[in-house]
Amino acid sequence: MWVLLLLPFIGLLWVPFYNFQEPALFGFPFFYWYQLAWVPLSSLLIWLVYRRRTPDETP
Amino acid sequence: MSDQIDWVALTVFVFFFALVTVMGFFAARWKAGPVSAHLDEWGLGGRQFGTWITWFLVGGDFYTAYTVIAVPALVYAVGAYGFFALPYTVIVYPFVFAVMPLLWKVAHAKGHVTAADVVHGTYNSRGLELAVAITGMVATMPYIALQLIGMGVVIKAIGLTGEFPIIAAFIVLALYTYSSGLRAPALIAFVKDIMIYIVVLVAVVVVPAKLGGYGAVFAAANDAFTAKGGATGLLLKPSQMLAYATLALGSALAAFMYPHTLTGIFASKSADTIRKNAILLPAYTLLLGLIALLGYMAYAANIKVTSNNDVVPVLFKVLFPSWFAGFAFSAIAIGALVPAAVMSIGAANLFTRNVWKSYVDPGISHAGEASVAKIASLVVKLGALAFTIFLPTQYALDLQLLGGLWILQTFPALVFGLFTRWFRAEGLLLGWVAGILWGSWTAWSNGLKPLATIELGGTSHVFYVGLGALLLNVAVAAIATVIMGLVLPRGATARS
Numbered sequence: 001m002w003v004l005l006l007l008p009f010i011g012l013l014w015v016p017f018y019n020f021q022e023p024a025l026f027g028f029p030f031f032y033w034y035q036l037a038w039v040p041l042s043s044l045l046i047w048l049v050y051r052r053r054t055p056d057e058t059p
Numbered sequence: 060m061s062d063q064i065d066w067v068a069l070t071v072f073v074f075f076f077a078l079v080t081v082m083g084f085f086a087a088r089w090k091a092g093p094v095s096a097h098l099d100e101w102g103l104g105g106r107q108f109g110t111w112i113t114w115f116l117v118g119g120d121f122y123t124a125y126t127v128i129a130v131p132a133l134v135y136a137v138g139a140y141g142f143f144a145l146p147y148t149v150i151v152y153p154f155v156f157a158v159m160p161l162l163w164k165v166a167h168a169k170g171h172v173t174a175a176d177v178v179h180g181t182y183n184s185r186g187l188e189l190a191v192a193i194t195g196m197v198a199t200m201p202y203i204a205l206q207l208i209g210m211g212v213v214i215k216a217i218g219l220t221g222e223f224p225i226i227a228a229f230i231v232l233a234l235y236t237y238s239s240g241l242r243a244p245a246l247i248a249f250v251k252d253i254m255i256y257i258v259v260l261v262a263v264v265v266v267p268a269k270l271g272g273y274g275a276v277f278a279a280a281n282d283a284f285t286a287k288g289g290a291t292g293l294l295l296k297p298s299q300m301l302a303y304a305t306l307a308l309g310s311a312l313a314a315f316m317y318p319h320t321l322t323g324i325f326a327s328k329s330a331d332t333i334r335k336n337a338i339l340l341p342a343y344t345l346l347l348g349l350i351a352l353l354g355y356m357a358y359a360a361n362i363k364v365t366s367n368n369d370v371v372p373v374l375f376k377v378l379f380p381s382w383f384a385g386f387a388f389s390a391i392a393i394g395a396l397v398p399a400a401v402m403s404i405g406a407a408n409l410f411t412r413n414v415w416k417s418y419v420d421p422g423i424s425h426a427g428e429a430s431v432a433k434i435a436s437l438v439v440k441l442g443a444l445a446f447t448i449f450l451p452t453q454y455a456l457d458l459q460l461l462g463g464l465w466i467l468q469t470f471p472a473l474v475f476g477l478f479t480r481w482f483r484a485e486g487l488l489l490g491w492v493a494g495i496l497w498g499s500w501t502a503w504s505n506g507l508k509p510l511a512t513i514e515l516g517g518t519s520h521v522f523y524v525g526l527g528a529l530l531l532n533v534a535v536a537a538i539a540t541v542i543m544g545l546v547l548p549r550g551a552t553a554r555s
Contacts (some may be wrong), residue, residue, distance in 0.1 A: 003301050005153035012146035013308055015300040019139075021293070024520050027273030029292055035145050043341045044313055046156050 066219035068385030075389035083235030101240030117323040119248030124395035132367035135353030156337035160330035175413040181476040184484035190412035198462035203443035213388040216372035244400040254390035278529040280355035309526035313467040318405025407435035464525040468494035490536030498528030
């Protein structure tokens with residue numbers, strides 16, 4: 001599961017993958033809405049990892 | 060920009076400023092604890108902040124007032140390249156989720172208050188502890204100065220001139236931080252963040268509606284960049300891509316090495332508080348991405364500014380009624396107070412624990428630590444104030460940039476020890492020296508630009524100096540550890 005945490009790094013640091021104008025969405029060029037879309041997506045990925053991890057031992 | 064005082068905006072501004080001042084002094088009684096009896100109380104708010112308080116506090120001091128001014132200013136000036144703040148503040152959270160709960164556990168178990176405490180606890184090296192402490196304090200000072208500069212920009216937009224308003228705001232801030240400690244910015248962060256959310260949500264709906272939609276906003280910016288030429292535009296030039304990615308990664312790794320962000324981590328109630336925040340804090344990143352677009356909206360609104368930093372205030376003055384502009388300006392100014400307070404507390408904790416306690420008064424009591432830290436926080440803030448008033452703004456910008464590079468060099472000492480004990484303190488110290496020297500020299504010789512160029516296979520690549528310095532840092536630390544292992548095998552040296 002922890003490998004999910006690497007996805008935002010790959011998706012956002014490999015710039016040639018998203019440095020485009022089209023397809024635009026609601027007037028936003030791809031470059032902008034793609035990066036903004038990673039915000040909720042990263043939250044979701046972290047939440048998935050959080051749910052599956054073993055909880056802290058209670059003190 | 061007109062120099063007329065906007066009385067409506069000023070009234071709204073003064074009202075909110077007075078409100079948070081009262082809250083700041085009242086905060087000492089909030090979640091009651093003996094503020095002056097223990098550094099854990101003054102400097103970490105009693106180590107009891109749950110998920111929501113931590114969310115407001117870290118959101119409030121990581122996404123600073125200066126961000127609200129500077130990110131749109133950079134996007135306005137150069138376009139896509141200025142947007143690196145977005146990937147930076149996305150990828151920082153998987154890192155926070157994986158690493159910061161481990162750091163919290165170490166700090167909580169041993170009673171550590173600062174990063175340098177953790178490093179000393181792990182490696183038992185006074186040299187490495189001092190290196191981390193000094194880096195933290197030096198990197199924080201210009202950062203506080205930038206918050207004042209951000210506040211100055213909006214105060215100027217209201218029409219007030221001279222140094223007096225800034226000095227007055229700062230004295231108020233200094234006094235309630237002194238009396239309430241971390242509880243003050245934690246409480247004020249609630250007001251600040253709610254105000255900023257309102258301002259930005261209104262702006263990103265109303266402004267494009269007035270200007271003909273986001274399509275029109277991007278088109279206006281595109282026309283402006285085409286006319287301007289150079290390394291600007293709605294998309295990155297091929298030569299900017301590596302710089303963009305390395306700036307995002309380097310900044311993300313540096314972000315939670317700063318004393319003010321770590322203070323938020325150490326002040327949380329549990330490791331789980333931090334994990335939940337790694338899931339919830341990206342809400343601020345969405346906000347930041349929208350704030351960045353204010354830079355393009357300025358083109359659609361035909362705004363011309365002499366200084367890029369005036370883009371956001373002028374946009375609000377032109378498009379909104381005075382009372383809402385005043386509300387937005389108070390949100391930004393209060394947004395400067397929260398990080399400035401947390402930064403001065405973080406730096407004061409470092410001074411108290413890792414300079415005063417380590418070198419001046421090792422037997423200091425808990426109450427003694429709290430009073431040293433209170434005075435240190437005043438000195439740090441006065442230093443930042445003097446910085447803003449007596450030195451050109453450019454110095455603060457340059458130093459803040461170098462500060463980011465410097466603080467990144469504490470990463471191996473602080474983070475590696477959470478996962479492996481292979482590295483030796485001497486190696487990490489040498490790596491730190493190498494990273495700081497090479498990074499500073501390279502940035503300096505490039506005219507204080509954060510980027511350096513490397514020739515590989517006939518093509519040149521431009522990258523973030525801080526990340527290059529970090530690679531050198533780690534390489535030196537590893538090589539020195541291997542050599543040390545050959546010369547002085549572990550266990551051969553007497554434990555002192």
